[in-house]
Amino acid sequence: MSIEEAFGQVLKEERIRMKFSQEGLAHSCDLDRTYISLIERGKRKPTINTVFALAKPLEVSPHILLKKTEELLR
Amino acid sequence: MSIEEAFGQVLKEERIRMKFSQEGLAHSCDLDRTYISLIERGKRKPTINTVFALAKPLEVSPHILLKKTEELLR
DNA sequence: CTTTTTTGAAGACTATAGTCCGTGGACTTA
DNA sequence: TAAGTCCACGGACTATAGTCTTCAAAAAAG
Numbered sequence A, B: 001m002s003i004e005e006a007f008g009q010v011l012k013e014e015r016i017r018m019k020f021s022q023e024g025l026a027h028s029c030d031l032d033r034t035y036i037s038l039i040e041r042g043k044r045k046p047t048i049n050t051v052f053a054l055a056k057p058l059e060v061s062p063h064i065l066l067k068k069t070e071e072l073l074r
Numbered sequence C: 001c002t003t004t005t006t007t008g009a010a011g012a013c014t015a016t017a018g019t020c021c022g023t024g025g026a027c028t029t030a
Numbered sequence D: 001t002a003a004g005t006c007c008a009c010g011g012a013c014t015a016t017a018g019t020c021t022t023c024a025a026a027a028a029a030g
Helices: A003-017 A022-028 A033-040 A048-055 A062-073 B003-017 B022-028 B033-040 B048-055 B062-073
Strands: none
Touching (some): A003 B048, A048 A062, A048 B048, A062 B062, B003 B033, B003 B062
16 A cells, blocks of 8 residues: 555545535635545645645644554554 | 745754755655755645655654644644 | 435636756855 | 855756636435
């Protein structure tokens, strides 16, 4: 499993936990809906700034998203 | 202070802690030496995969780099 | 069933991450 | 004087992050 696939899985879990649709999350962090879809499917490697943007509406610290990603990769 | 400036400062601290030159670190994580310089000066926003690549030779978990970045931003 | 919401996916595009070439300056050691 | 190391910085480039539009299909929900 690649880093981006693991991150995508983490993002999807956190998004669903907060009861966001992809479109709702996209609006909340000012990103495109199709891009959220791409990230969740492991097709994109977001920058650190995008990770910070995603973390905010998910009400989680950015580094926690990476920590969960690392745990999936073990 | 921007996210990328904070990350650059963290990267530089960790690199110096491990006694790497920019070029040494670049070779260790298969990146360009001028790109390491750009990151440290806050001129680039690395992807999550690049963060993972940088973390390895620095012998620190990727999420720790983000955690330290968040701490600098508070 | 029908209707609505949500998501996958393709294509064309713009912005920027990341590479590769170089120059020159600050600093050290010989 | 050099000669070596380290780094800031520029320019030109390639690869890919991220946008925008659209269509269709899965999946809820009524």
